[in-house]
Amino acid sequence: MSDVEIIEILVEGGKAAPGPTTAPRLSALKLNIGEIFSKINQLTKEFEGMEVPVKIIVDKATKKYEIEIGLPPTSSLLKKEANVQIAKITKEEAEKGKKYVADISFEKVLKVTKIKEKELDGKTFKSKLLQVLGTCKSLHFTVDGKDPKEVIKEVKEGKYDDIISKYEKS
Numbered sequence: 001m002s003d004v005e006i007i008e009i010l011v012e013g014g015k016a017a018p019g020p021t022t023a024p025r026l027s028a029l030k031l032n033i034g035e036i037f038s039k040i041n042q043l044t045k046e047f048e049g050m051e052v053p054v055k056i057i058v059d060k061a062t063k064k065y066e067i068e069i070g071l072p073p074t075s076s077l078l079k080k081e082a083n084v085q086i087a088k089i090t091k092e093e094a095e096k097g098k099k100y101v102a103d104i105s106f107e108k109v110l111k112v113t114k115i116k117e118k119e120l121d122g123k124t125f126k127s128k129l130l131q132v133l134g135t136c137k138s139l140h141f142t143v144d145g146k147d148p149k150e151v152i153k154e155v156k157e158g159k160y161d162d163i164i165s166k167y168e169k170s
Contacts, residue, residue: 005029007056013047013072016040016054029058031065043069049085050076074116074135081108087139101140106151106160109133109143110167125168130155 007025009016018026018033026033036056044052053070071077079087082102089098113125113132120128130152137148144151154160 003060005058005060009054010051011040011044011054013050013052014041014045029060030063039067043067047072050080071116071119074112074132075139077112077115078104078135078139081112082141089140100142103142103145104136106144109136114167126164129164
């Protein structure tokens with residue numbers, strides 16, 4: 001079996017560039033760095049503005065490589081869907097009573113859950129949805145104008161079962 005080297009990096013979607021740690025490693029393997037980063041940018045362009053995990057798997061003997069693109073963190077996907085750059089409340093804002101950064105629709109939370117479904121823990125789509133709603137809470141988001149804790153309670157009570165089942169099957 002060939003000797004394989006795996007280089008793992010975190011890049012901004014569509015804007016990856018060789019850095020001080022990756023360029024020397026790829027050069028030492030005698031690979032076309034420009035070509036590799038062009039492919040990475042092509043594969044990650046849909047995640048523009050988000051950090052994306054990337055693996056470059058190189059067969060040292062043949063110099064052939066494979067690029068695997070991971071998914072951005074749940075928090076990044078939620079921020080993109082809510083059109084928010086930074087999910088933070090300043091001390092001054094908190095003193096003025098601000099509790100939430102943004103509102104996101106339940107549909108968008110379902111969309112993010114569907115995207116991250118394979119990476120989330122849990123046996124059911126509903127349990128994975130509850131994790132994403134928990135991330136909404138930590139980001140200081142409301143969901144359809146409600147505190148995520150309230151939405152979590154409603155999901156557990158079955159209020160959203162019809163809409164959840166549509167996403168489970170898709």
